[in-house]
Amino acid sequence: MEIKNQIKIIEDELIQLRRYFHENPEKSWEEHNTQKKIMEYLDELDVPYIASTKTGVIATIRGKKSDDHIIGIRADIDALPMDDLVDCEYKSKVSGCAHTCGHDCDCTFAVPASRGIYRRQWSSLHEK
Secondary structure, eight states: OOHHHHHHHTHHHHHHHHHHHHHSOOBTTOOHHHHHHHHHHHHHHTOOEEEETTTEEEEOOOOTTOTTOOOOOOOOOOBBSSOOOOOSTTOOSSTTOBOOSSHHHHHHHHHHHHHHHHHTTGGGGGOO
């Protein structure tokens, strides 16, 4: 199945995930709730991970022959110390903190990318 079609299947999920991150912003080094949400998502996929630094997450998806093959996906998850001036249904619920920087989108894209890699069985790409 083409990636475009796979994304279409989870489009509503992506919208809800992005809105969740946008409504619940956290300043740098305070992203405990964001970290928890990311880990819950990875738990649903059975993707192994470790909590990193104070609020980060490192997920690991290994293929059968992946000793020398690595894919890195990085996402900033912090918000800015400012009010959300946009009036929409998913406006920030946190006074003085908003994802006006786009990091809510970084989270939204990076976490499901793990799903895509996991489900496409990255290991099969390296079988000989």
